[in-house]
Amino acid sequence: MACDSLAAKSAHWFMLRFPFAPMARTAVSFWRKRKRFFGSSSVRAASASITENFSPRPTALNGLSNPNTNPSAAPSKSCGSCSSPKPPAQTETETEMLSERMNESMGRFGFSTVGTHSAVKICRWTKQQLMGRAGCYKHTFYGIQSHRCMETTTSLACANRCVFCWRHHMHPVAKKFQWKVDDPRQLLEDALQTHLRLIKPLRGAKGVTPERFAEALAPRHCALSLVGEPIMYPRINEFVDLLHSKRLSTFLVTNGQHPAALAELSPITQLYVSVDAPNRDDLKKIDRPLFSDFWERLLVSCDVLKEKRQRTVLRLTLVKGWNDRDLEGYAKLVERSGADFVEVKGVMFCGGDERRQWGLGLQNTPQAWETRSFAEALCSALNLKGRSSAELSGRGAGGSQDAVLREDSGYGLACEHAHSNSCLIASNRFLVSATTQEEQGAAPDESIPKSTSQSFPSSPMQWHTWIDFDRFADVAGEGCEALQRLDAQAYAVQTPDWALLGSPLQGFDPSLDVERWKRLRDGRPARPPGSVESGSTAEIPKIMPALPNSKAAEDSEVTEGRKGGETLPHLSIHPVCFPLPVQGAHFQQHTP
Template sequence: MESTPLLSCSNKCVFCWRHGTNPVGTSWRWVVDPPDLIFNGIKENHYKKIKMMRGVPGVSSSRFVEAMRIRHCALSLVGEPIFYPYINEFLGMLHKERISSFLVCNAQHPDQLAALQHVTQLYVSIDASNKDSLRRIDRPLHRDFWERFQRCLDILRERRFRQRTVFRLTLVKDFNIEDEIEGYADLVERALPCFIELKGVTYCGTSTAGAAGLTMANVPFYQEVCDFVVKLNDALNKRGLGYGIAAEHAHSCCVLLASDRFKVDGKYHTLIDYEKFFDLLEEKGPDGDFGPEDYIGAETPEWATWGNGGFDPRDQRVDRKGRPIERP
């Protein structure tokens, strides 16, 4: 399930798929819906959406049945979820039903970040490596946006043994790729996240994005993303920071770097043991003393590791007319 408890954001990113139609602001000025209203509403509407897929060609019966039990929630649809005043209560409702929480924030709300309780995985959008580039691509509304950004990095460093943290880099050609490798390495060295996820931007049409100068020409090819990842990995290794290329998802134009903290007997374990996470949460509480290593999952499947493409062999790719695509 992908959702958000808040529509507003404090940035106007050039690649935002909402094209500026969502509200923006630096302070809270809206009616606050209680967390149970939002939680019950998103579950109800999620299941309605799934039920609409019954009988649709290409939808397998086993996948349909599986989808009728929410297991995971990505809080990243739109807006800035940690700015919602009752975010911890909302997370508690997810976790009570053993629904994992993947929360994405924009590194502009350090106070809320510092107060955030346990989430399954915490993503922070790192869309640029320096102040000028961040201003250009994220178009933040806070005047002290760079100071806020840096404070968030320091909080991540403090919390790295408590939260499973991820730098999410959305690569946009002519905006945040060229000559920024060392700058990104500086940010990684400052926050030492568990993972670094690099993905090519998804182009969502013109509208306000076009006015900002974003076109299909700004979407990197997968090979360009890979080249960038290799260079960043080399820069991190030269600094002795202990990262490596752990996994790739070529059809999503996405590659994952992981800290050596998640290497067991020379193999990356990037998966999550969700049942262990919930057991720890129930035992120790939302502010409990446990960290990412305590719920490391199984070894990363061979087909998902660097150089193997990342497409699950149990699935079948098809073209636009539904015809099977033969594997190379």
């Protein structure tokens, strides 16, 4: 390298002395390229990895192996609490994920980097509930305390570049984790310290009471959904086990592009897979994935999700005019995953020149009533598809229709959080009768707020979408094997009336600032006069108006599809509710 450097300096001196000599310019260009390529640390590391660690790649999960671990290592069958934590067998590297420029860019948007590949940020809803204003949709749907939630990620890198991502694409993209791996214990300690450092300046802010501030200094929940792909972190299982050892619940969101890592994941309090489109073409257009087999990876992730015993969720980000049409495609994915819940959330437009270039703007953000109408139509499509499949399988097995159509075979629209433009579709497995609850000896949960401006009439069926976090933490303390045996319904508790669909405040907690929410709600666009409220048998002309110059404008007519002798509703017609005795007068039984 000394000779190379001397030759490059000589050529550079000659070019300065004789700037018009073509040979000098050619020599300088050659030596610069040679030094840049062969002298880089990444090339030396790659060549060493190829010569020393070459081994044939085994197949796993239909050929989709975990790229974040050593290919020659067998997949782990237990989580970190079953044995002593061991660092992953992979090529060691000291290359850090974030450059100085990335750190500065993320800092300007409120991200506090932790270690070399992680970050923490105070969620908007954490501040809102700390000040007594409002809670997030997880507070309404599942009962978390928003001001006691830490939002973080263990890997800022992601394998997608979604067009609606509100992180402004500041983080790196990669198919696998190829950087320095931080120790999970140090990572968790630094994340908690950073979270508390961001919380402490809110002491004395308007609305912050000493009681809520003291609670915020003792987090109970960890949302691994900030940015990037958390399961790309090779030691994610150890990190999750450490969270559970501190009695912190876990809400982990993945994009469905790493099915092998998803299969090896330790039990999570609630596990999400993002489903941003119902078919291959739309998913490629919206998520812009790096993997060429992105659709197959999502399908395998749905298969893996079905094998999980903990609570599972499919998350749908509704982009008006982009992914709001193929209800049957969504229904197939939900049926394939067997998800306990389906979250439907309207996309929030956050500006940016890139989004404008893609044609994404404020007009692609659905209104709250449009998101709810889509959720109603999807719920009906799920139930009709489930009933058709059950009837076919029942006839083939010689069973009766009554035996096939069980109460837990469908889905219902359980909750709405209009403040964040979200709805929750829940499996009827979480629709528990009051008599069954009494027979099991379940005591009422004292942690559920009782304050509400209206109590719905008593019903034999009650939604249990909230989480018994103490129950989950107790079982997690018993070890990995006990947690793997824990069923999702074993730590579910009754949902309060104010959180149910049709509540007067549309999922807003009445113990918070109700007047402020009413002012915000009254300033939003209302349903157009041509539509009707949910529960009526009248037709809705169009629940999601077609956008100009879009594919939705071509198919804006009311369409119907036949499936198993039933009418499968598409987005443009009023949904048909599954006839079940459910909680609340807002659920009315009716037929098409």
